[in-house]
Amino acid sequence: MTVAAHPATAPADSASPAELYAEIQQFYARQMQLLDDGEAEAWAETFAEDGVFAANAHPEPFTGRAAIAAGARKATDDFAARGIRRRHWLGMLVLEPKDEHTVFVRSYAQVLETPRAGQAVLRASTTCADLLVRRDGHWLVLDRRIHRDDLD
Amino acid sequence: MTVAAHPATAPADSASPAELYAEIQQFYARQMQLLDDGEAEAWAETFAEDGVFAANAHPEPFTGRAAIAAGARKATDDFAARGIRRRHWLGMLVLEPKDEHTVFVRSYAQVLETPRAGQAVLRASTTCADLLVRRDGHWLVLDRRIHRDDLD
Amino acid sequence: MTVAAHPATAPADSASPAELYAEIQQFYARQMQLLDDGEAEAWAETFAEDGVFAANAHPEPFTGRAAIAAGARKATDDFAARGIRRRHWLGMLVLEPKDEHTVFVRSYAQVLETPRAGQAVLRASTTCADLLVRRDGHWLVLDRRIHRDDLD
Numbered sequence: 246m247t248v249a250a251h252p253a254t255a256p257a258d259s260a261s262p263a264e265l266y267a268e269i270q271q272f273y274a275r276q277m278q279l280l281d282d283g284e285a286e287a288w289a290e291t292f293a294e295d296g297v298f299a300a301n302a303h304p305e306p307f308t309g310r311a312a313i314a315a316g317a318r319k320a321t322d323d324f325a326a327r328g329i330r331r332r333h334w335l336g337m338l339v340l341e342p343k344d345e346h347t348v349f350v351r352s353y354a355q356v357l358e359t360p361r362a363g364q365a366v367l368r369a370s371t372t373c374a375d376l377l378v379r380r381d382g383h384w385l386v387l388d389r390r391i392h393r394d395d396l397d
Numbered sequence: 398m399t400v401a402a403h404p405a406t407a408p409a410d411s412a413s414p415a416e417l418y419a420e421i422q423q424f425y426a427r428q429m430q431l432l433d434d435g436e437a438e439a440w441a442e443t444f445a446e447d448g449v450f451a452a453n454a455h456p457e458p459f460t461g462r463a464a465i466a467a468g469a470r471k472a473t474d475d476f477a478a479r480g481i482r483r484r485h486w487l488g489m490l491v492l493e494p495k496d497e498h499t500v501f502v503r504s505y506a507q508v509l510e511t512p513r514a515g516q517a518v519l520r521a522s523t524t525c526a527d528l529l530v531r532r533d534g535h536w537l538v539l540d541r542r543i544h545r546d547d548l549d
Numbered sequence: 550m551t552v553a554a555h556p557a558t559a560p561a562d563s564a565s566p567a568e569l570y571a572e573i574q575q576f577y578a579r580q581m582q583l584l585d586d587g588e589a590e591a592w593a594e595t596f597a598e599d600g601v602f603a604a605n606a607h608p609e610p611f612t613g614r615a616a617i618a619a620g621a622r623k624a625t626d627d628f629a630a631r632g633i634r635r636r637h638w639l640g641m642l643v644l645e646p647k648d649e650h651t652v653f654v655r656s657y658a659q660v661l662e663t664p665r666a667g668q669a670v671l672r673a674s675t676t677c678a679d680l681l682v683r684r685d686g687h688w689l690v691l692d693r694r695i696h697r698d699d700l701d
Contacts (some may be wrong), residue, residue: 266571267418274489278503330546332505332522334489336638337578351582353636355661357507357522359546365522370636370661370669394634394663419570426641430655482698484657484674486641509659509674511698517674 262340269340269350269377272384277333285321289314293378293385300391328361335373346379347387354391370394414492421492421502421529424536429485437473441466445530445537452543480513487525498531506543522546566644573644573654573681576688581637589625593618597682597689604695632665639677650683658695674698 260268272291279288289310292298298313299306307313324331334355341349352373359365376388412420424443431440441462444450450465451458459465476483486507493501504525511517528540564572576595583592593614596602602617603610611617628635638659645653656677663669680692 261415261568263415263419263565263567263571264413266575267415267567271418271491274491274504277489278491278505330522332546334505334507336488336640337581339575339578339582352578353582353638355638357519357546359522361547361549363547365519365546367519367661367669367671370634370663394636394661394669395665395667397665413567415567415571416565419567423570423643426643426656429641430643430657482674484698486657486659488640509671509698511674513699513701515699517671517698519671 273335285317330359332357350375425487437469445539482511484509502527577639589621634663636661654679
């Protein structure tokens with residue numbers, strides 16, 4: 246095998262680049278399914294206790310898991326009351342491992358919305374810049390910055 | 398390496414989580430390309446002989462490969478006659494291996510449609526719940542349940 | 550483990566199917582992020598010096614890295630002047646390794662466009678047929694053929 250294309254991604258005692266890629270892509274899949282299924286509190290558990298969620302669509306970042314959960318719960322309840330199903334697609338991941346337990350990931354996200362008995366629409370296109378940390382064997386978001394393409 | 402985030406995914410004599418992820422993601426890519434290329438019968442071969450395809454958009458499930466092929470052939474011919482190209486994107490896979498030869502996968506799907514000389518549109522957002530089985534070295538769909546987000 | 554579903558993808562002295570999949574998917578993620586970030590020249594560096602970029606939306610292919618860079622620079626500047634952010638999603642990859650350093654990949658692509666302060670839209674659905682080569686440890690596009698679904 247060759248890993249020459251990813252010289253920084255395989256410290257000797259760590260996951261291979263392929264293992265890391267599969268772990269992180271599935272971390273995101275689980276995380277987004279939780280949010281879209283309305284499990285706001287379980288979704289917030291995928292952030293570090295001291296995690297930060299910042300977005301150029303929000304005036305202030307959410308800091309700490311409790312604040313992140315409260316923000317997600319409010320949004321989740323609002324969409325449910327309006328009969329709108331959201332789906333967050335996150336893809337085009339570029340991984341930059343920092344050390345064995347820290348990886349920076351820049352990715353794209355699509356937010357799809359489907360009203361009950363209505364037409365699915367692409368609501369927003371964004372980038373997502375995440376600092377992920379592995380604690381007790383679980384990946385968690387330490388810092389997330391969402392940039393919606395329509396906003397400065 | 399650590400696989401603590403996927404404790405159930407690596408029985409000692411089986412594929413690693415990364416190998417399984419790459420196999421399944423590519424299984425879906427091949428499967429959807431067959432369908433979108435109009436190869437309805439070859440697409441049906443990716444289901445088990447006794448496979449089931451159920452969808453909340455259909456009054457009854459299709460049961461058995463022959464019925465699945467016939468349903469796909471009819472839809473394929475209808476879209477071709479209307480000059481519409483479909484593309485099925487399946488992503489955000491969450492894998493839950495049941496044993497060495499069985500894996501449950503919950504994923505999202507987008508259905509894109511492009512009319513000849515017209516504008517591509519997002520037709521539908523769905524979830525896909527699949528029970529996949531490995532028989533003679535090939536992954537097959539034993540049970541698929543598609544849930545369109547606009548329908549109950 | 551079994552690799553029976555990918556009999557051609559694991560020559561003994563080469564990357565495993567999972568390693569190859571992770572490398573190629575991330576190659577595409579980096580490549581598309583460069584283009585969408587306006588780094589037309591850096592994007593062109595992901596093509597072989599003698600690479601070809603053909604599309605059914607273009608009257609003639611771009612041949613050679615300089616021509617590919619010039620074409621991308623022009624498009625990039627045009628979109629920037631119009632205040633439109635593009636995002637290229639490439640997914641549903643089917644890999645067909647030809648030898649240890651050459652792989653054919655057929656995939657799907659979505660082109661999203663978001664005007665400043667405006668609504669994101671799906672601009673086009675395409676297929677992408679790539680011949681990738683590994684030179685000096687880096688994957689490069691030797692030949693790319695883009696087929697937009699709305700055009701013959």
